[in-house]
Amino acid sequence: MDTQQNTALTRALAEVPGPLPTSGVIHIAIPHTDRFTIVGNHLAQHPDLSCTAVGIAVRIQSLPQGIEIGIKALAARCREGEKRIAAALRELEAFGYLQRVRDRLPSGRFITRTVFCNQPTALVRSGPTAPQQPAAPARRPAQAPVPMPAPTTAPATAPAGARTPPPGPDTSAPPVPPPPLIAAHPAPLFVPLVPPPTAPKPPPAPLSRPDEPTPELNRAATALLSDLRRHAPQLTLSETDIRHLVPGVAAWLERATHPDAVRRTLTTDLPHPLRHPAKLLKHRLTALLPPPLPGAHDLTAPARPRITVTPFQTCDDCDRAFRSPTPGHCRDCREHRSEATRTAA
Structure with missing residues (x-):
């Protein structure tokens, strides 16, 4: 029986814009209408996160607020064990996706909140937000001004034994904004491996x-390039392409490369289909050019330096051994002889 074709898949492939690639993945993008989560490429293609950490991050991002995401809770939902989940959570915490913040309840008890941020780099760039200004009170109808008593020059003294109330808070200073929710070690900026x-x-x-x-x-x-079509019909070149590629092949032959080696380099593992054979040959001739052969003197081992050893001699006066290139007297005997010569003079 013939293999049955999936007609729905065939229709979907026919609707993909542009020509289909001959290798690699083909994306069929069907828009989601419900039950979907938006995941950024900075997480899906993170160069330093493991696939387990990326999958755990996607699972956490798809869960509603308030769901427990501890190690044991995730182990009950996923097939991975507690050790792999714990390692993945540490990776996410190191890059800022997962943060643990201590918070104080109105009752005074401290709790630890687990926060997941889908874009930690954007959180770091945003910084602290500007404090909100209080709303201006509603205007009241105009009234007649009330006369105020003139202030006295001398301050009134409090009676003895009365406590002076503490000064109220200074409302003229601007309020201090709360610190932003940022991890101690901000996540490094994501650098894509593939340029746009x-x-x-x-x-x-x-x-x-x-x-x-x-x-x-x-x-x-020229003969080698013209003969390539016998070994690979895809490499049928025009005379213009051959004249353009001759210097590249000549550089290989000048470096004592055998013609068979050049032919194997140019005809092995060709892509299918080959649309631009001249460009492929130019790339291979340039990128795979071997170095020149070393000379005979480059392959010889360097000569080891000869060490001259001064031989031992025997002193003619005291028979003491000393090092000297020629026989004679030792240093003490030479000094004694020179001193005796000076005394006699």
Whole structure:
């Protein structure tokens, strides 16, 4: 029996915009209408978080508020064990996705709140929010001004034994905003591994060229490029492409590379389909260029330095052994002889 085709999948693939890739994943994006959670790529493609930590983060983000997300509670919901869940929670806490904050209840008891932030970098950038100003009171109808008594120059003294009330709070100073809910170690900014499509691309490397081009190298390179279609029909090149690629092949041949090695490098593991054979050959000739062969003197081991050893000699007067290139007297005997010569003089 023939394999049955999924007609719904075939119709969905036909509606995918653009040409379908020949390899890799193909996304069929069907919009969600209920029971969905928005997850950012900074979490789904985080380069330093394990897949277990990313999955635990998605599970926590999909749960409603007030649900217990301790190690044992998550172990009861997931297939992972308590050790893997504990390690994943530590990873999320290290990068700022999960935070534990101590809070004081009106009764005076302290509790620990577990906070999950879906964008920790945005929380760090936002910083403390500006305090809200109290609402202005409603205007009252205009009334006649009430005469106020003139202040006296001397302050009134309190009677003996009376306590002076403490000064009230200074309302002129602006209120201090509460500290932001930020972890002790803020999460590092996420750096995507793949640059965006709009990022400027670096210029391609220039094609390799021989140091001393000769007619023999150009003739051999032209013959090698023209013969590639016998080994790989996809590499059928035009005369213009061959003239453009000849310097790159000549650089390989100048470095004593065998033509068979050059041919294997250019024809092995070709992509399917091959749309631009000349560009592929240029890339391989430039990126895989081998270094020049070392000379004979580069392959010889360096000569070890010779150590000159001064031989032992026997003193002619005291028969003491001493080091000297020539026989004679030791240092003490030489000093004694020089002193005796000075005394005799």
